[in-house]
Amino acid sequence: MRWPAAIFFAPTLLWAQLQVSLIQGSVELPVREVMDLGSVDASDVLEARFRARNTASAAVAVHTIQVAGAGFTRKDVPALPATLAPGAALDFSVRLAPAGPGAYSAVLTVNTISILLRARATAGPVLSLEEERRGPIRLASMETVDFGSTEAGSSVTRRFRLENPYTERVEVAELAVQGDAFRLSAAFVVPRSLEAGESLAFEIAFVPVSAGAHSGRMVMNGRAFVLSGTATEPPPPRPQIVLDPANLRSGQQVRLRIRLAERARAAGQGELRVQFEPAQFGWPDDPAIGFVSPAGRSVRFSFEAGAEAARFDGRDEVILQTGTTAGRLTLEARLGVNCEQVTLVLAPLPVVVDTARAERKAGGLELYLAGFDNTRSVSQLVFTFYDRGGHVLEPGPIVVDAAAEFRRYFDSAALGGLFALRAAFPVTGDVSAVAAVEIEIRNSAGASRTSRVAF
Amino acid sequence: MPPRFALALLATAAFAQWEAAPPRAGYFLDREGRLRALWGVAGSFVLGEARLEGVVSHASSPAWTVAKLERALVLLDASGEERARFAAPAGPAVFAFDTAGVPALVYFPEERLLCRIRGMILEPLRTLEQDVAAIAWIDEDRSLALVRGAGRLELHEFTYSPNSPGTLVGAFPWDGPALIADRGRLLVAEGARLHLLQAGVALRDIEAPAPVIALHRMGADWVEVVTGDGGRLALRIGDAELRLYVLPEAAP
Numbered sequence: 001m002r003w004p005a006a007i008f009f010a011p012t013l014l015w016a017q018l019q020v021s022l023i024q025g026s027v028e029l030p031v032r033e034v035m036d037l038g039s040v041d042a043s044d045v046l047e048a049r050f051r052a053r054n055t056a057s058a059a060v061a062v063h064t065i066q067v068a069g070a071g072f073t074r075k076d077v078p079a080l081p082a083t084l085a086p087g088a089a090l091d092f093s094v095r096l097a098p099a100g101p102g103a104y105s106a107v108l109t110v111n112t113i114s115i116l117l118r119a120r121a122t123a124g125p126v127l128s129l130e131e132e133r134r135g136p137i138r139l140a141s142m143e144t145v146d147f148g149s150t151e152a153g154s155s156v157t158r159r160f161r162l163e164n165p166y167t168e169r170v171e172v173a174e175l176a177v178q179g180d181a182f183r184l185s186a187a188f189v190v191p192r193s194l195e196a197g198e199s200l201a202f203e204i205a206f207v208p209v210s211a212g213a214h215s216g217r218m219v220m221n222g223r224a225f226v227l228s229g230t231a232t233e234p235p236p237p238r239p240q241i242v243l244d245p246a247n248l249r250s251g252q253q254v255r256l257r258i259r260l261a262e263r264a265r266a267a268g269q270g271e272l273r274v275q276f277e278p279a280q281f282g283w284p285d286d287p288a289i290g291f292v293s294p295a296g297r298s299v300r301f302s303f304e305a306g307a308e309a310a311r312f313d314g315r316d317e318v319i320l321q322t323g324t325t326a327g328r329l330t331l332e333a334r335l336g337v338n339c340e341q342v343t344l345v346l347a348p349l350p351v352v353v354d355t356a357r358a359e360r361k362a363g364g365l366e367l368y369l370a371g372f373d374n375t376r377s378v379s380q381l382v383f384t385f386y387d388r389g390g391h392v393l394e395p396g397p398i399v400v401d402a403a404a405e406f407r408r409y410f411d412s413a414a415l416g417g418l419f420a421l422r423a424a425f426p427v428t429g430d431v432s433a434v435a436a437v438e439i440e441i442r443n444s445a446g447a448s449r450t451s452r453v454a455f
Numbered sequence: 456m457p458p459r460f461a462l463a464l465l466a467t468a469a470f471a472q473w474e475a476a477p478p479r480a481g482y483f484l485d486r487e488g489r490l491r492a493l494w495g496v497a498g499s500f501v502l503g504e505a506r507l508e509g510v511v512s513h514a515s516s517p518a519w520t521v522a523k524l525e526r527a528l529v530l531l532d533a534s535g536e537e538r539a540r541f542a543a544p545a546g547p548a549v550f551a552f553d554t555a556g557v558p559a560l561v562y563f564p565e566e567r568l569l570c571r572i573r574g575m576i577l578e579p580l581r582t583l584e585q586d587v588a589a590i591a592w593i594d595e596d597r598s599l600a601l602v603r604g605a606g607r608l609e610l611h612e613f614t615y616s617p618n619s620p621g622t623l624v625g626a627f628p629w630d631g632p633a634l635i636a637d638r639g640r641l642l643v644a645e646g647a648r649l650h651l652l653q654a655g656v657a658l659r660d661i662e663a664p665a666p667v668i669a670l671h672r673m674g675a676d677w678v679e680v681v682t683g684d685g686g687r688l689a690l691r692i693g694d695a696e697l698r699l700y701v702l703p704e705a706a707p
Contacts, residue, residue: 250499251497251498251499252498253700253701287501288495288499288500288501292500292702292704293701293704294703294704294705296706319701321498321703322498322499323499324499354478354496354497355478355496355675355676357675370478370496371496372496372499381473400473402475405473405474406475409474409475409476413477415478415495415501416499416501418477418494418495418496418499418501419475419476419477419478420475420476420477420479421473421474421475421476422473422474422476423472423473424472424473
């Protein structure tokens, strides 16, 4: 729609008790007998808004609002007759839809008031949207071209055509696309001419990078057309949990990565959780089980568009500790609606000894041993001492019933199956003759024996 | 016939004293400068509560831990109880333990002052003007100091006579963080590479995930390794191999 380009300012026309004005924004411009509404592109529509106000001191009936002229119609006319109180007004519009370039005129009649309206339609490139099934759709200024819905990161293309249906050459002085999500995809050099009957096609692509509603404008020779489209979030990829080493047991720090089943089409984030179920009902939770940085049972991961793997606060992997209690570890990676779950069995093991030390003290021997029993069932300790020649010293293997003490310890400790063992052996005789010791520990899963520990 | 000796024990639980207890790997410094106990064994660590705040330097033996606060020195025993606290010069410190694992020496780099920790007393011994990276106890009269200079580390033996020069006993082609471990072993960082040496001979080495910026003795066989990307690792300096483990990190 084009506002009138030229208005004749004249003394107020007060035919009878009605004053007819042209509305421009918030301003009422009185009209006279001949009114030039300006020019419009032959492909567009020109609309002018008028107001009839009762300037008398008594009520006035408006019984006639008519427009007669090729291409002209009236619009938004209230039901007639309409009675206007003193000072009241009613609004209506006059619309020109030109059939082609040329001069247009019409008579506007409001009650007994007659106004000659004049306008011009100029020849310009005709813009159409090409639709496969429906054929070309001619576009008027400020009409909306909807690109529909597509995933953020993908694109939708619409094809347009500029045509010169007239007998004279027309100019394409300007063709541009505004808006971050829209691109004029065909190389199109302006300004250029379109000869009579000539047409040119071009494309505009909707290329949203983020989800949501997007809008833009196409501007051609000062005429603007609205572009709109909606972008949806692409579905998140499926997470895949990758463990190194793949076969887990108690007492390990394991490297864990999240691989994406397909390359990510948009950035995203998810959460990785670990749950633990002890092998025996009633066993307390194991604080050594979980991620180490930061320590806990859950950690967040994220990825950028195009990524094939997730990252953990900038790192490619996260470290998981399997703890020191037999049971079942369940890892769950949740990413949007996708969830990957892996359950691992931490099998019961014979006692695992991490450290063993032996020292001679005045009058005796001291042994220190640290490790874990993921079954919490240590039953016996067996100490075997050796001389420098490697011979077993009397009285041979010394067996100690350790079940009660270890049961008491595991019931009170809150460190899973972790334990340290300190043993002191008073010695009469030459303690330096004792060269080494081997310690065997038995639990419900079997027996484990240290290597020979030298004093 | 193999030599016989009598152990004063019987084949029952009453023969010896023994107990099961939680295993403590040592103490380490978290990202907020708090000294924390580290429980567990290799691959299975559990964070203990923060024991001291504002710690700038620390070291542990199997039985003792010494921590340097901004202007104090604190000694913790094997159970983590504070046994002594001294006023001390500002800044970091370097520590050494005697053969029994008792804190014996402390060096204050900003003062260039070497002191003896004797019971409840901090006794100044002498100054060491060099850039000292680590110290170690030999006996009541001598110590070792690992000093930096000209892009390398030199191991010097010092007496406590003021101004007496040290005796060069070894030199190494690196000048990164270093410490003198027990049994005469040296641990030196060269970028991300950690070298373990004994009697000047390279025993083995291992690559950390990032360049190493600090080393702290954490316990009997453990060294806390701090890397430039903020990582905190536990290095096991066992007889068979060097192994690195990730230290748990307290949630913010």
